[in-house]
Amino acid sequence: MRQLSDLLNEAKADAPPTRVDVDDVVAAGRRRVRRRNAGWAIGAVAAVAVAIGVPQIVTRADPAPQPVTPHVTTPAPAPSTADGPAVRFTFAGYTAGAFRVSDPIDWGLAGETAAIRRAGSDETVGALHVYRAGVEPFRRGEKPPVKTRTAPVHGRPAYFVEPATASHERSLLWEYADGALAMIEPEAQGMGDAQLRQVAEAFEPGPASPVRIAFTARYVTGDYTLVGAFADPSGAVRSAAYLVPADQAEARMREPDHGLPPDQKGQAGKVIAIRVSTPAAGSDPTMSARITCIDGFRRNGELMGGSCGRPLSGGKYVLEVTAGGTTRQSEIRKMLDGVTAADPAQPSTWVEVNTAIPATHLLARY
Numbered sequence: 123m124r125q126l127s128d129l130l131n132e133a134k135a136d137a138p139p140t141r142v143d144v145d146d147v148v149a150a151g152r153r154r155v156r157r158r159n160a161g162w163a164i165g166a167v168a169a170v171a172v173a174i175g176v177p178q179i180v181t182r183a184d185p186a187p188q189p190v191t192p193h194v195t196t197p198a199p200a201p202s203t204a205d206g207p208a209v210r211f212t213f214a215g216y217t218a219g220a221f222r223v224s225d226p227i228d229w230g231l232a233g234e235t236a237a238i239r240r241a242g243s244d245e246t247v248g249a250l251h252v253y254r255a256g257v258e259p260f261r262r263g264e265k266p267p268v269k270t271r272t273a274p275v276h277g278r279p280a281y282f283v284e285p286a287t288a289s290h291e292r293s294l295l296w297e298y299a300d301g302a303l304a305m306i307e308p309e310a311q312g313m314g315d316a317q318l319r320q321v322a323e324a325f326e327p328g329p330a331s332p333v334r335i336a337f338t339a340r341y342v343t344g345d346y347t348l349v350g351a352f353a354d355p356s357g358a359v360r361s362a363a364y365l366v367p368a369d370q371a372e373a374r375m376r377e378p379d380h381g382l383p384p385d386q387k388g389q390a391g392k393v394i395a396i397r398v399s400t401p402a403a404g405s406d407p408t409m410s411a412r413i414t415c416i417d418g419f420r421r422n423g424e425l426m427g428g429s430c431g432r433p434l435s436g437g438k439y440v441l442e443v444t445a446g447g448t449t450r451q452s453e454i455r456k457m458l459d460g461v462t463a464a465d466p467a468q469p470s471t472w473v474e475v476n477t478a479i480p481a482t483h484l485l486a487r488y
Contacts, residue, residue: 208488209351209475210330213252217241218324221317223250227357229333229475230350231371231380231488232257238306238313238321247312250321255302258378259295269295272315275322282315294318298325334472336361336398337441341460342483343453346394347371348475355469360439362397363479371485391446396457398434398441398466413458418451425451430458439466 211234215225220241228235233253239246253259260267269281272294280296283305291308294315298304304325306318313321333351346365353361366374370389374380382389418428428451431442443458464471476484 208330209333209348209484211333212330213325213327214329214331216324216326218321219317221247221313221321223321223325226252227354228350228352231374232259238308246309248306248308248321250304250306250325252298252304252325252327253302254380255300256378257303257380259303259305260379273319275319280319280322294322296322298327332474332476334469334474335363335478336464336466336469336472337363337396338462338464338473338478339363339396339457339460339480340462341457342480343394343449343457345369345483347483347485348479349374351475352397353472359397359399360466361472362395363475365394365396365479365483367392375485392448394443394445394449394454394457396441396443396461398439398463400439400466401437413455415451415455419447421447427451428454430455432458434463434466439463 209229211226211229213226213234213236215223215236217223222239222241224237224239226234226236231254233251235252236250237246238248238250251259267286268284270284272280272282274280275296275298278297280294283293283295285292290310291312292315293305293307295303295305304322306313306321308318333353335351335353342365345368347368348363349366349371350364351362352359352364367389370382370386370392373383373386377383413430413432415428415430418425420426427445427447427449429442429444430451431440433439434441441458441461441463443454443461445454464473
């Protein structure tokens with residue numbers, strides 16, 4: 123009989139060590155989903171694109187960076203916050219010629235992400251990243267990418283962004299509303315320049331829709347605060363929520379890229395993830411439903427960090443809570459005890475994030 127610890131080890135395959143930032147966890151999750159899901163969801167183990175940004179982009183044609191200047195006065199969409207913080211997707215899936223852009227599946231402080239697939243197939247050829255107004259779409263601290271001005275998209279500035287390596291295709295970056303940018307990032311040999319433009323020109327913001335996840339968390343440790351969510355009804359990871367300490371969440375919101383400030387030492391590993399995923403080897407109806415915890419280390423006699431999980435539907439899915447080494451494993455287990463799962467196979471049963479996460483663990487405004 124397979125043990126839950128086996129499934130938890132599968133779930134953390136390729137996961138980074140605990141002393142990493144959210145973005146490193148994102149990268150590991152993307153690798154895992156590429157292996158396990160032919161449809162390739164954007165993000166997994168911690169699908170939160172919350173630390174992407176460099177406050178400047180080098181322009182090939184000019185010696186100094188050029189800011190993206192608004193040309194028209196259409197504002198970026200701003201969902202109502204009358205019922206609490208706006209944890210909402212701000213666009214919907216659409217078709218552009220031979221391509222189909224999925225509904226967004228990845229929500230974070232910086233924006234949202236959707237997969238781009240060839241119409242009528244599961245072949246993923248790229249990703250559409252839609253950033254919130256004022257967010258810079260490149261990671262701080264890295265060498266600024268080179269951009270080349272191209273013809274406007276709907277009268278607004280647009281640029282080709284050169285790839286970091288020769289194995290990647292260049293991306294298309296454009297302004298879709300005042301101070302708000304979007305970018306199409308193709309897979310290797312996935313989309314040419316004309317196809318990038320075709321998908322960009324077909325994009326329209328709205329209508330806004332609540333982000334829904336496959337669980338409700340009744341207890342969250344400390345002041346950990348939501349900074350990202352993931353929802354993909356057909357993905358290897360069905361749902362996830364990502365939390366960091368409140369002061370870190372607020373600090374990220376003040377950064378141009380909504381990422382971790384460079385002077386925040388010791389904060390990178392303070393990430394808690396709650397997620398529902400499908401094990402690589404499938405279900406095991408004989409599996410015990412009891413909670414199992416793995417990893418972690420002892421500090422002053424107390425077990426810290428690691429992952430606690432329990433199977434759902436006889437092991438067809440795994441519900442788990444993971445945390446870095448600054449969180450007591452007893453708190454990880456307590457959080458898992460407080461999670462009520464919906465049916466991962468039935469998105470109609472999923473819960474709006476504003477309800478699924480306690481209000482005291484949401485920012486006042488996103």
